[in-house]
Amino acid sequence: MSHPSTGQPTGRPTGRPTGRRSATRRGRLEVTAVLAVLAPVLTGSLLLLGGAEQEVADLGAPKETTLRTAALGCPEGRKDGDRVLVATDGEATGEVRVGRGADAENVEVGPESIGIDTSRAPVTVRADGELAPGLVAGRVGGSPLGAAQCASPSAETWFTGVGAGPEHSSVLELINPGGGRAVADVSVLGSDGPIEADQLLGVVVPGGDRVRLDLAKLLPRTDDLAVRVVTTRGRVSASVLDVVDRIGSEAAVRDWLPGQDSPQRRSTLLGLAGGDGSRTLVLANPGESEAVTSIRLVTPESTFAPRDLDDVRVPPQSVVRVSVGALLASDAAEGAIGLELDSSAPVTASLRQAVDGDLTHAVPLERIADPSAVLVPRGATRLLLADAEATGSVRVVVRDDRGRQLAARTVEVERDRGASVGLPDAAAFVSVAPRGTSVLAAVVVSGDGTAIAGFSPLVRAGLVPDVRPGLPEQAGAQSPGS
The missing domain is CATH 2.60.290.11 (TM1070-like)
Structure with a gap:
């Protein structure tokens, strides 16, 4: 299956200011007449508002229900040969749909059956009925090794350590698994604070399609960035393909950069690559106050802070990168399997490892x-x-x-x-x-x-909202990640 890249960032329409009509004097009414007219209206309005307030107060939390449909967005492959594997963590056996639009095909999965799709293009994996709960899929490949777990649509996703320069660049991919159009806002933080990027607001993703945003073309910069994707309409699954192309080095290396749902005060990043090269910890602080972050090493025996290791100070609404190559090469890090971060304010993070001609990322x-x-x-x-x-x-x-x-x-x-x-x-x-x-x-x-x-x-x-007779705004469907 092959699919052309489609879609460009579509800006939000700019609203026009509306004029005000000057009031016309129509003569003076007697005070008693005014009260006679307004009293019933005010009384009814207060009763209506009181009833509405009571209705809202009586609403309960959404209730869980059996999941009948599940959809996952799988990113484009890094190269030919990268495959999508589809499986279930449940007991049901049957067929799921893999692909985009009319080109989707049926693939059989079950407890002892794993489906395979060899298309390099991004795909949506959709399961109905008993196969919906426990649906799992991933894009995998070798030479060099790579793995990206296909993601459910999410209301918000953060990607930290994104690049937009000649030596380090990233492509943000937005997949819409639904039939109607979806809209997403993409905001960006840099080393000096928030970055104006109006071209990344109101990005429209047609139903069953995807949009690729090459940040080096749309927002050229050389510092590390943090990107926040917020879905404002429909459903969107977001992913990032990260590329490091050092001048004077061999061929560029690529890897998928996983996202995280939200900033955290405490987080753990597992997976340390062996070999020679650079290891960069990137921290983003979207808050209004400075974040002071301590780093600990995680080993099978214990979790501890190495001696004489300074905390990392991250200014408000900014991104900081720190080389941790010396730390991970030290005797203290022997046998380490990851890093634990403890911060005074919520932060997002990633560990970029460009070693031995390969690129890989660990995230919270x-x-x-x-x-x-x-x-x-x-x-x-x-x-x-x-x-x-x-x-x-x-x-x-x-x-x-x-x-x-x-x-x-x-x-x-x-x-x-x-x-x-x-x-x-x-x-x-x-x-x-x-x-x-x-x-x-x-x-x-x-x-x-x-x-x-x-x-x-x-x-x-799935989630079913608590709907009561009353205000129209109370009705509506809810589902995880939407």
């Missing part, structure tokens, strides 16, 4: 309390676990790209310690199920480069 992970899964390329595979909420265990199941089970085991976890677990090299599907605790988890695949796949909660239920 979401906490997993229920079963979840990721899809990965072949290679030397390890499961990383950290920040267990309490002493407990994690059940791990591994399958190859034909759905055959390769391994199943239980890993014990406890607070303030990490875990690194070797998995079969032929792994394509890795599922985790925490028991008695919640954890942060990622899979790291090494070989020709490094790929990192972070676990996130799977969408397993």
Whole structure:
């Protein structure tokens, strides 16, 4: 399947100021007459407002319901040969739709069946009925290794460490899995504060299509940036393809930069690539006050702050980059599996690792309390676990790209310690199920480069709003990520 790139950023229409009509004097009414006219109106209005206020106060939270339809947006491949793997973390077997528009095809998935799509173009994966809960998909590839988990539409996504210059550039891709048009606002932070980018406001994404925004062409700069994507209409799945092309070096290297839902005071980034090269921690502070961030090393034995390591100060509404190559090459970091950040104010973050002719990113992970899964390329595979909420265990199941089970085991976890677990090299599907605790988890695949796949909660239920008779504004549908 092949699909041409479509769409350009569409600016919001500029509204015109409206004039005011001057009032005309119509004569003086007696005070008693005015009161006679207004009293019933005011009384009725107050009663109406009071009733409306009572209705709003009586509204409850949206209720969970069985998820009947799920859609994931899979980014464009870095190169020919990158594949989309589609699987389910549930027990149902059946067909899902993979592709865009009329070119979508049926692919069979099940507990022992993994679907494969070889198109390089971005695709939407859609499942209905029993296959909707637990739907999971990922774009994977080798030479060098890479993995991007296909994302559910989200109301807000942050990408930190984005580039828009000649040596480091990024392409933001917006996918609309729905039938109607979607609209997104893209705001940008730089090293000196917010960046005016009106051309990134009101970006229209046609139904079933995608829009690619090359930031180096739209917003040329050389500093590291943070991008916030907010969906204002419809549903949008956002992704970023990051490119490092050093002048005088070999061919450019590419990797997908994962996003995060929101800024956090405390976050953990798992997955450290071995080899020679640069390692850059990028922090963004969207708040109004300075953020002071401390860095700790996460190892299987403990989580600790290395001696004499200074805190990172991030000014309000700005982006700071810090080289952590010396830290990760130190004796203190031997055996480390990630970084933990503790900040005085919420920040977003990424760890960009350009080593041995490869590019890979680690970003803050979401906490997993229920079963979840990721899809990965072949290679030397390890499961990383950290920040267990309490002493407990994690059940791990591994399958190859034909759905055959390769391994199943239980890993014990406890607070303030990490875990690194070797998995079969032929792994394509890795599922985790925490028991008695919640954890942060990622899979790291090494070989020709490094790929990192972070676990996130799977969408397993829909939301139905609490609708009551009354004001029209109270009605409407809600769903996770919309």
